[in-house]
Amino acid sequence: MVLEDKSELIQEALKIVIKKPVLINLLARRVRQLNKNARPLIDKQDGDDNINIALKEVIAGKIYPVFKNKKS
Numbered sequence: 001m002v003l004e005d006k007s008e009l010i011q012e013a014l015k016i017v018i019k020k021p022v023l024i025n026l027l028a029r030r031v032r033q034l035n036k037n038a039r040p041l042i043d044k045q046d047g048d049d050n051i052n053i054a055l056k057e058v059i060a061g062k063i064y065p066v067f068k069n070k071k072s
Contacts, residue, residue, distance in 0.1 A: 009055040016058055022065050023058070030054040030063055 010023075017023040034040065034050040041062040044053060057063045 006052065006055070009052060009059065013055050013058040016061070017065060026058065026063065026065050027051065027054045030057065 013023055013027075014020065017026060031050045031054050034053060040053050041057050042053065042060055048056070054063070
């Protein structure tokens, strides 16, 4: 699957992580990791920036949100 446009990548990622705020937080955290030279979990293609890499990782199921249970 070749998706070049960020808006297409975002739409595909929103099928995996349905809530936009959760997706935004997940992507922000992953992009920070990639900016600090973390290894991409997918094959990087020419022209991919860290945002595209993070989006493709979500679409591929390599990263996903984990929610902690609150104890009362």
